Amino acid sequence: MNDILRISVPLTVWIAAFSAVYGLQGIVCSDHWGAAGLGLSAARAALVAAWLVAIAIQLGLLLVLQTPRYASPSRWVRWVSVALGIVALISTVWTLLPVVMTSVCI
Amino acid sequence: MVATVTPLALAGCEERLSTVHPAGPAADAIAVLWWVMLIGAAAIFALVAVLLVMAFRRSEEHPGAEADARHERIWIKAMGLGFTLTVLAALTVWGIYIGERLLPRPGPEVVSVGATGAQWTWRFTYADAPGRQTEGVLHIPAGRPVDVGIESADVIHSFWVPRLAGKLDAVPGHTNVLRIQADAPGDYAGLSAEFSGPGYTGHRFTVRAHDEAGWDAFLRGEG
Amino acid sequence: MNALRRHRELERIWGPRPGWRGMLTTVNNNDIGLMFLIVAATFFSIAGVLAMLIRAQLATPESVFVGPEVFNQLFTMHGTIMMFLFAIPLFEGLTIYLLPKMLGTRDLAFPRLSAFGFWCYLFGGSLLIFSMVAGIAPNSGWFMYPPLSSTLGTPGINSDFWLLGITFVEISAISAAVEIVVTILLYRAAGMSLDKMPIFAWYMLIVAVMILTAFPPMILGSILLELERAFGMPFFQVEHGGDSLLWLHLFWLFGHPEVYIIFLPAAGVVSTVLPVMARTTLLGYGWLVAAVAALGVLSFGLWVHHMFTTGIPHMGLAFFSAASTLVAVPTGLQIFAWIGTIWKGRPEMHLPMRWILGFFATFVIGGLTGVMIAMVPFNFQSHDTYFIVAHFHYVLVGGFVFPMIAGIYYWLPHFTGRKRFFRIGETAFWLVFIGFHGTFLLLHWAGLLGMRRRIDHVDAGSGWEGINLISSVGGFVMAMGFALIIIDIGVNVAVASRGPRNPWKAGTLEWAMPAPSGAYNMASIPTVRSRDPLHDDPDLPLRIARGEGYLGTPPASGLRETMMVEMSSGRPSHKIIFPGNSAMPITMAVVTGGLFMGMLLKWYWLVPLSALGVIGMAVWWAWGLGSRRDEGLQDVGNGLALPPGTQSVNPPGWWGSLFTLLADGVMFGSLLFGYAFLFTLAPNWPPPEWLRPEQRDLMLWLGGAVLAFGGIRLADGALRREGTPWPGLLIGLAGLAGLGAAALSVLRGTTHDGHAYEATLWVLGGYVLFHVAVALIMMAFLCVRESFGYLSALRIGEARVVRLWSDYAVAVALLGLGAAWLPGLAP
Structure with missing residues (x-):
């Protein structure tokens, strides 16, 4: 089971972060955000911060998966888990890049 | 009157719903995107086909760990990762860039109209002529950006004028804003593009783009 | 014992009963797999005929071959049948038939569950075909967008056939997925570590997990829409705080992974067949496993690309546009790995x-x-x-x-x-x-x-x-x-x-047996050292038939013996006895059908009756498992002795429960998502009034959670120390009862057909109540099992299964009721 977790955790964290940022985008564009007295620049800041946190978590996971304590005893599983860690990191950067590329709420 | 008919005649009957015969800036940008993607896709398909055909030539090499490593380098790292990542990254950025250009941003020239879809008709209202309502025909000024506020009276519909811009859905309880613009005066065919039951096929409308004088006349109630 | 006698003995043990009764009671993967394939091919033909009718109508302009009413049924049913009744069951059938053979084991993990799944598929599918023959088939498109598919657009029974029939069929998808995951993780040939699994098993492992995480949102959506249609709970009606966009999200949360769920098994076939046709080995096995795993997860970040035109802000669309291009990378990698495989081989x-x-x-x-x-x-x-x-x-x-x-x-x-x-x-x-x-x-x-x-x-x-x-x-x-x-x-x-046997000279284990294979698949369970055991040892089929692997001696007891392995290494860990032929699966499917027929025909009295029947059947089903005495190590051949599966700490049933709860958890997550979505974005919110819990409800809630959480742990610990589990079990029961009472207070405090908020609270409360009830029944079952001597310090597995379900009930009660009360408690 641990090997299955090693393989599946980074990408699972990606989908969680991706959905969370999408949800956050929904919130900052809803009436609730304005009602709380927050504007568009705060919205952008929150989204970018969430993106950076997601990247940091992925970097952390990638490092942890290579430490003697958490790496798999099987060389093959270690390779796959690190490869998928890199995939998850790239996915986090790539799919959430729009937070710095597009307008926030139109 | 002549001005109204010309673009339709030029486009021909068969092209009145064509996305590849654009008559406005949004449809134009998307048509360019399509042609570029088509050429790129054809090139990639040809590449794959050639590689496949070549794979059937008698190979001279001796199998072994070294050959496997070489294949992995070429096929997986260079082609599978390098090639696909490069092409897709470029396309993604370009697609987002075009998408940003199509958004309904505020501006002094912008005209606002309302479109309400219902089974199976479209009703239109005009910010510049309060109380004015038309059914089946949406009047707009040519050469000016128009923001259509799209709503639904019953089920989900979609507002689509293929030669002017992409489509946007009419969702009950929501107002979606679509930017359209006709470069020249004339009639442009519009469709509902979300399945809505038995009357769906005939759920159409027309966008009538007026020249400046015609638009003023329409707003005055003479159109 | 010679190979022929071994074959006859094993066939007697593993084969179906003779005659037509055999088909109704068989639980063998070969029979079930073939039945799935044949029925799927039948549905394919039906949907193909529908496609021909569509093309006939569109062949000439202004055709009046069929009118809009019929045409709408045609395309709705064509899509629905192809997606739900053909594509998924077809690869399930192929997998059910082949997987145990490829893995070098004797059957799938839960034989009766495969049979149950098949009957649910057949009955649910038949319901849809019946609706079509009767001319009242679903007609609002396979995507069923409300309000068109709801009472506003479709007041008749058409949509109900879709919602109920498909949900009935989905039971089979979920059960097959649980089956496939647990089989791949626990039932393999000796020595088949994760990196030596046939590539098809990796594809199917990932596909099965995807089914478990992708189908629940749609099952939830179908339940909500059916509740709206039957009882006026306005989840998708905008004037009462619902939103049709909620359906779009739930449907495409399923719908996009679904595309990959359909594609990946086929890609697994390509990865299996192509190297054999090219007389070589697959290029980049590890890369492909990584690519498929990446695809499996990335495909969950694409759903909104079916909703680009619904008016979501451009940034939201851009996330999904970027994810949609990214997912093409692992797909492209597979394509190039396959082309490279042909290059490095000698294709025929x-x-x-x-x-x-x-x-x-x-x-x-x-x-x-x-x-x-x-x-x-x-x-x-x-x-x-x-x-x-x-x-x-x-x-x-x-x-x-x-x-x-x-x-x-x-x-x-x-x-x-x-x-x-x-x-x-x-x-x-x-x-x-x-x-x-x-x-x-x-x-x-x-x-x-x-x-x-x-x-x-x-x-x-x-x-x-x-x-x-x-x-x-x-x-x-x-x-x-x-x-x-x-x-x-x-x-x-x-x-x-x-x-000849193995005409393609392939290297995987499914070719290491006579064709067609015996019902037992593997005459004895081999030890493997690579991904192509038949290339390592061309005599392997003979040695398997001679009984030189594990469990090569058919037992005089006539029990179906097989072997469980340690998940990562493939080292044999336990000897398992599988259940034999039984009419239980088909009976259970018929009783389950009562739930759906009751809803469909609006005979609501039938629903609780069938629910009771299902509970009774489930208890009967589970009672036959387990053992009343501790046993020593048992000989499995080749000098190896293993403990029986009943003495495993985490038995297959525990793993099955874990993955069932994964699906269940995704459904619960989707429900919370729906609640948050309506709260944040739906028009006509907030509701007239928030529900405020009374202090008594809060105490029942927190106290119940603590007792239920602690009780089952106390019982588990006591059993392991050979002490009495009774105090723990009773505390657990009390705790669960408290949670149930707290959930009931949510139902009592709201009217189901008022605002979408109240309807959502009803479903949240109902969901919690249901899981608390399941945990209660399981805990009570455990009490009875304890009195009959089924539990001991060694035979702890059942208590572990109940602990899992009880903990899940506590978790959803805390989260679900907490979410229900949160707006009312906020200042």
Whole structure:
């Protein structure tokens, strides 16, 4: 089971972060955000911060998966888990890049 | 009157719903995107086909760990990762860039109209002529950006004028804003593009783009 | 014992009962797999005929062959049957048949569950076919968008057939998925570590997990829509705080992974068949595993690309546009790995290879158009036009049907034990291939010229009449090709001559047995050292038949013996006894059907009655398992002795429960998502009043959670120390009762058909109540089992299963009721 977790955790964290940022985008564009007295620049800041946190978590996971304590005893599983860690990191950067590329709420 | 008919005649009957015969800036940008993607896709398909055909030539090499490593380098790292990542990254950025250009941003020239879809008709209202309502025909000024506020009276519909811009859905309880613009005066065919039951096929409308004088006349109630 | 006697003995133990009763009571993977395949092929033919009717209607302009009412049923049912009753059951059937053989084991993890799944599939599917024959089939599209599919647009019974029939069928998808995951993780040949698994097993492991995480949102959506239709709970009615966009999210949360759920098994077939056809090994096994795992997860971040035109802000769309292009990278990697595999081998042009090349030509086009429509601006133009219709037929027919036919022809000698004799297959290939491209290639262009999906006739002068005529002709050519394939397979099964074992000289274990295989699959369980055991040791089939592997001596007890392995290493860990033939699965499916029939016919009294029946059946089902005494190590041959599975800390049932709860958890997560979505974005919120819990409810809630959480742990610990579990069990029961009372207070405090907020709270409370009730029944069951002596310090597995379910009930009670009360408690 641990090997299955090693393989599946980074990408699972990606989908969680991706959905969370999408949800956050929904919130900052809803009436609730304005009602709380927050504007568009705060919205952008929150989204970018969430993106950076997601990247940091992925970097952390990638490092942890290579430490003697958490790496798999099987060389093959270690390779796959690190490869998928890199995939998850790239996915986090790539799919959430729009937070710095597009307008926030139109 | 002549001005109204010309673009339709030029486009021909068969092209009145064509996305590849654009008559406005949004449809134009998307048509360019399509042609570029088509050429790129054809090139990639040809590449794959050639590689496949070549794979059937008698190979001279001796199998072994070294050959496997070489294949992995070429096929997986260079082609599978390098090639696909490069092409897709470029396309993604370009697609987002075009998408940003199509958004309904505020501006002094912008005209606002309302479109309400219902089974199976479209009703239109005009910010510049309060109380004015038309059914089946949406009047707009040519050469000016128009923001259509799209709503639904019953089920989900979609507002689509293929030669002017992409489509946007009419969702009950929501107002979606679509930017359209006709470069020249004339009639442009519009469709509902979300399945809505038995009357769906005939759920159409027309966008009538007026020249400046015609638009003023329409707003005055003479159109 | 010689090989023939061993075969006869094992066949007697593992085979079905004689006669027609055998079919109704069999739980063997070979029978169930074949039954799935045959029924799926039948549904394919039915949906194919519907497609022909659609093409007949669109062949000429202004056609009056069918009217809009009939036409809408035709395309709705064509899509629904192809997606739910053909594609998924087809690969499930193939997997159920082949997987134990490829893994080198004797059957799937839960034989009775496979049979139950099959009957649910057959009954649910038949319900839909019945509706069509009766002329009251679903007619609002396979995507069923409300309000059109709800009471506003479809007051009749049509939508109910879809919602209930498909949900009934989904039981089989979920149960097959649990089955496949647990089988791959726990039942393999000795020494088959994760990196030595056949590549197909990796594909199916990932697909099965995807089914468990993708289907629940749609099952939830179907339940909510059915509740709206039956009881007026307004989840999708905007005037009462609902939102039809909620349905779109739930449906596409399922719908996009679904596409990959259908594609990946076929890709697994390509990865299995292609290297054999190219006389080499697969290039980049590890890369492919990583790519498929990446695809599996990335495909969950694409759902909004079906909703680009619903008015979501551009940033939201851009996230999904970027994810949609990214997902093409692992797909492209697979394509190039396959091409590289051919390059490094010496390809031979057999019929399966032909289909794989057809797959390449078709699927690559579908993939490229897929990248195009991932671009938001282009999607605005092409969405809901025939460009999309053409695109996904290239992906689904090219990417699923073609490889599956390659697989069927590849494994046909295995199914039949015969050589393909007539050469009809080659003709059929060209008919289908040319017919397919004739049908769909030009339809891309019709879409760009403005031809919308789902229009019931082609207008004269529209400019796409010619394309539609060509398309219809192509469609009929393709249909002839498919008919020929079915005939070809039938003829080959019936009259071809005996062929050699392993005609393709493949290396995987399914070829290490006589063809067709015995019901037991493996005469003895081998030890493997690589991914191609038959290439390591060409005599392996003989040695397996001679009983030189594990469990080579059929037991005099007549029990179905097999072996469980440690998950990562494949080291044998336990000896397992599988249940035998039983009428329980089909009976259970009939009783379960009562739930759906009761809802469909609005005989609501039947629903609780059937629920009671299901509970009774489940208790009966579980009672037959387990053992009342501790046993020592048991000989499995080759000098190895293993403990029995009943003495495993985490028995297969625990793993099955874990993955069932994964699916259940995703459903709960989707429910919370729906609640948050309506709260944040739906019009007509906030509701007139928030529910405020009383202090008594809060105490029941927190106190119950603490007691239920602690009680089962106390019982578990006591059992392990050979102490009495009773105090722990009673505390647990009390705790669960408290949680149940707290959940009831939510139902009592709201009216179900008021505002969408209240309806959502009803479902949240009902969900918690249901799981608390399940945990209560299981805990009570555990008490009875304790009194009958089924539990001991060694036989702890059942208590562990109950602990899992009880903990889940506590978790959803804390989260669910907490979420229900949160707005009312906030200042």
